[in-house]
Amino acid sequence: MTIIKQKRLRPIDQDIHLKYRCHSCTLDHWLSIKETQTKGFKIVCDCGEILKVKLIEKIEIVYQKIMKKEILPEPIKSEESPPELEIRETIPIDLLSQCCTILLGYGFDISEGENLIVSAFNEKPTYTCVDLIKQALKKFGEKNG
Numbered sequence: 001m002t003i004i005k006q007k008r009l010r011p012i013d014q015d016i017h018l019k020y021r022c023h024s025c026t027l028d029h030w031l032s033i034k035e036t037q038t039k040g041f042k043i044v045c046d047c048g049e050i051l052k053v054k055l056i057e058k059i060e061i062v063y064q065k066i067m068k069k070e071i072l073p074e075p076i077k078s079e080e081s082p083p084e085l086e087i088r089e090t091i092p093i094d095l096l097s098q099c100c101t102i103l104l105g106y107g108f109d110i111s112e113g114e115n116l117i118v119s120a121f122n123e124k125p126t127y128t129c130v131d132l133i134k135q136a137l138k139k140f141g142e143k144n145g
């Protein structure tokens with residue numbers, strides 16, 4: 001026995017029926033596709049209502065696509081990193097608290113001190129407490145002077 005690779009069959013004809021409902025008595029009527037394509041076709045319902053149908057141009061068969069195993073390209077990894085997070089260095093927490101303590105001595109409260117130090121650091125990352133405080137105070141002076 002030889003196995004011949006056969007083409008998959010496609011229909012040679014169709015017999016499609018569509019259901020319509022009478023708007024007056026709700027009785028259902030089955031119409032063949034030919035009837036729905038016939039200009040001037042009318043359903044005469046048992047209730048005496050004459051129903052006209054919206055003409056159908058065609059009904060299309062859409063064959064299912066055979067999915068070939070595709071090797072999908074790897075999603076391109078974005079080279080862009082969130083600009084704020086990675087480019088900007090973060091202030092070491094020890095340094096921040098050290099600076100804040102000093103600023104507290106000058107009458108700043110904690111949140112003021114933190115804001116000043118963090119924004120000074122963000123502008124120009126410096127890892128010594130003295131420089132950072134100088135920067136912060138300079139900034140503070142510029143803003144308030």
Ligand SMILES: [Zn+2]
Binds near residue numbers: 047
């Ligand atoms: Zn009816």
